[in-house]
Amino acid sequence: MLFRRIFTSLTHSNIQPPFFSSEISSRLAFTNAGVRLPDLNQFRLRFQRAQFLSSNCRMGDARRPPTVPIPPVATADKAELFRALEAALGSSFKADPLSQPANPLIIVISGPSGVGKDAVIKRLREVREGIHFVVTATSRAKRPVEVDGKDYYFVAKEEFLSMVERNELLEYALVYGDYKGIPKQQIREFMSKGFDIVLRVDIQGAATLRSILGNSAVFIFLVAESELALVQRLVDRKTETTETLLVRIATAREEVKHLQDFDYVVVNAEGKLESAVKLVESIIDAEKARVRQRSPVI
Numbered sequence: 467m468l469f470r471r472i473f474t475s476l477t478h479s480n481i482q483p484p485f486f487s488s489e490i491s492s493r494l495a496f497t498n499a500g501v502r503l504p505d506l507n508q509f510r511l512r513f514q515r516a517q518f519l520s521s522n523c524r525m526g527d528a529r530r531p532p533t534v535p536i537p538p539v540a541t542a543d544k545a546e547l548f549r550a551l552e553a554a555l556g557s558s559f560k561a562d563p564l565s566q567p568a569n570p571l572i573i574v575i576s577g578p579s580g581v582g583k584d585a586v587i588k589r590l591r592e593v594r595e596g597i598h599f600v601v602t603a604t605s606r607a608k609r610p611v612e613v614d615g616k617d618y619y620f621v622a623k624e625e626f627l628s629m630v631e632r633n634e635l636l637e638y639a640l641v642y643g644d645y646k647g648i649p650k651q652q653i654r655e656f657m658s659k660g661f662d663i664v665l666r667v668d669i670q671g672a673a674t675l676r677s678i679l680g681n682s683a684v685f686i687f688l689v690a691e692s693e694l695a696l697v698q699r700l701v702d703r704k705t706e707t708t709e710t711l712l713v714r715i716a717t718a719r720e721e722v723k724h725l726q727d728f729d730y731v732v733v734n735a736e737g738k739l740e741s742a743v744k745l746v747e748s749i750i751d752a753e754k755a756r757v758r759q760r761s762p763v764i
């Protein structure tokens with residue numbers, strides 16, 4: 467196996483050790499099916515006697531290079547074996563990572579009202595490090611369970627419109643009579659620290675973000691397992707009046723039609739929050755392993 471490797475390496479490299487004669491080279495002809503190996507037995511003895519050039523010397527150099535015989539793999543001292551292999555290959559083995567660190571991601575999580583966006587993101591933050599959830603600014607009144615600066619930045623309508631004027635928001639929209647917008651500064655700050663960014667937006671916001679960020683961000687659409695399950699969840703949440711309930715359900719019916727504009731769909735089924743969060747994590751992991759990384763610029 468070692469011989470096979472070395473022969474293959476040598477035929478790919480510029481190294482021409484003395485024993486590596488035209489006789490051998492001609493036997494190492496390449497075919498479409500791959501490398502055709504020479505009769506190794508025939509050359510084994512010559513190979514074992516062969517002396518390789520060290521990395522900083524070339525054939526024809528007046529100063530003869532130090533020679534390093536390759537010890538048998540089964541019994542060799544590892545350091546000695548590595549030195550010999552490096553000398554044979556003409557350069558030392560590098561410990562540098564073979565892939566670049568992944569870029570920070572912008573992950574846009576969207577879906578109909580009541581599908582569980584907040585619940586999924588809350589759990590994701592508990593189980594995964596290195597994620598910054600961007601706190602959205604809103605002119606909506608705070609619900610009793612919500613915390614200012616954690617769930618949203620609750621601001622007066624006038625203040626929100628001033629932020630728009632100062633171009634401080636990546637996107638904003640009027641949702642059910644209230645403004646919601648994403649502060650740019652938070653994204654810049656945390657991306658520069660290497661954090662992945664999670665944005666929670668409604669479908670309308672996701673469409674706007676897609677037009678701004680294109681494919682530089684990852685778009686995830688969260689759905690319930692059925693419309694019935696979604697209605698059940700909204701009713702159980704006890705935050706809706708009859709009117710807002712009707713609007714949210716009618717809107718949800720329209721929103722599902724926008725599924726095609728997203729990169730991934732995640733089902734957040736009743737009692738299966740953990741599975742939904744795991745799938746979101748898997749998507750993030752897969753995105754981190756992409757050869758062509760997304761490169762968002764805000």
Ligand SMILES: Nc1ncnc2c1ncn2[C@@H]1O[C@H](COP(=O)(O)OP(=O)(O)OP(=O)(O)O)[C@@H](O)[C@H]1O
Nearest residue numbers: 579580581582583584585699703735736737738739
């Ligand atoms: N997998 C699940 N199983 C059961 N209940 C869930 C699940 N996911 C979320 N819920 C519950 O459903 C309700 C709605 O969830 P949540 O508030 O997270 O939805 P949302 O998409 O953020 O809604 P909105 O857009 O209106 O703010 C909450 O009471 C939440 O605890």
